[in-house]
Amino acid sequence: MNIQWYPGHMTKARRMMQENIKLVDLVIELVDARVPQSSRNPDIDELGKNKARLLLLNKADLADDAATEVWSTHFRAKGFQVVKLNSRSGSGLKAINGAIQEACKEKIERDRKRGILNRPVRAMVAGIPNVGKSTFINSFAGKACTKTGNKPGVTKGAQWVRLNKQVELLDTPGILWPKFEDPEVGLKLAMIGSIKEEVLNTEELSLELLKYLKGQYPGVLKERYGVEEALAEVELLGEVAARRGCLQKGGAPDLQKAAAILLEEFRNGKLGKITLELPGAVEA
Structure with a gap:
């Protein structure tokens, strides 16, 4: 499968981020803990190359714990502050203020030497669609200050959110990049729900x-599902359809319906904690 999705509004969103990057001290990038590398937009590295960086491994509750530890070590070795996070439950949120201060300690020290005290850290929150940016901001702020939705593309424009005296956040729309060079990346992003369903x-x-x-x-x-895993994939899907009562007229399995159930249950964690990639198996 070769999946590509880059709607026109993302070009505008990238331009807007480019204009606003000079206003911030820190880029907080959310990635999906199930695909930490594939859900990293290379454009964000380019935009934030001279900024402090904090990487949030969001949806960590859905990912394989051992794999998430490996990824955390991998990204810390590359110079990122890293926090494992579940924005919905709030797990990991308490570690974020400390991680922000640590990521920006050089900037805070420079300010102090120049006599600038208590200026809040200004951070841009960035990431691909449906990675949970708005849910994170709302949870971190303790109130519903951005729109959220379990589908890509809910945040349409940039908005500033003042959290406290220490931190101001700039929320930005989820953006992909114009072309996935590796088809595996598009495949994984589609599996986690970051690609519009209609193009899949x-x-x-x-x-x-x-x-x-x-x-x-x-x-x-x-x-x-109570199925025999030795079966070929298409037969397995047929078995899932049968077990879930997804049948067409005449009793043939409705593979389309079974596929939708399988993907939804994977995305919601009903198949267990699953990670789709490890550092050694992807381009670092």
């Missing part, structure tokens, strides 16, 4: 997910 072949996507789960997380499909 969900049946093909679900077959790829089944193949990965069989290889990397044996037993998960048997436990959830």
Whole structure:
């Protein structure tokens, strides 16, 4: 599968980020803990190359804990402050203020030497669509100050959010980059729900997910659906359809419906804690 999705509004959003980057001290980048490398937009590295950096491994509750530890070590070695986060439950939020101060300690010290005291750190919150930026800001601020939604593209424009005397955040729309050079990246982003559903072949996507789960997380499909994992992927999907009552007239399995169920249950963590990539297996 070769998946590409770069709607026109993302060009405008990138331009807006480019204009606003000079106003901030820190770039807080949210990534999906299930695909920490594939959900990193290379454009954000380019935009924030002279800024302090904080990486939030969001949706850590859905990812394999051991894999998340490996990724945390990997990114810290590259110079990022890293916090594992579940924006919905608030797990990890308490560590963020300290991580912001640590990431910006040189800037805070420069200010102090120049006699500038108590100036808040101004941070841009960035990331790809549906990675949880708005949910993070609302949880961090303790109030609903941005729109949220479990679909890509809810945040349409930039907005400043003053959290406290120490931190101001600039929320930005989720942006992808014009072309995924590696088709695996598009595939993984589609699996986690960061690509608009209308441009996907969900049946093909679900077959790829089944193949990965069989290889990397044996037993998960048997436990959830009671199916034999030795089957070919298309037969497995047919079995999932049968077990979930997804049948067409005449009793044939409705593979489209079964695919939608499989993807939704993976995205919601009902198949367990699953990570789709590790540092050694992707381009670092």
